[in-house]
Amino acid sequence: MWPIIKFLGTLFISFIAMIGALGAENPFPLFAVAWGVWILYILSLRAKRKKELDRERLIREILDKL
Known part of the structure; x- marks a missing residue:
């Protein structure tokens, strides 16, 4: 839900800025x-994905050690 709100x-902000630029x-x-x-x-989406x-990498490493 949070990514939809951010989107x-x-x-909204970019639309208002573009209308104001007219x-x-x-x-x-x-x-x-x-x-x-x-x-x-x-950038916020990329940080979350990273x-x-x-x-996931940490979980794989832990499972490989078992």
């Missing part, structure tokens, strides 16, 4: 916000 939050005099800061939110979201892989 919807990311989608009427802004200098849209580049808002573009940076929109893209930055997506980069942070992807932890899961490390946990």
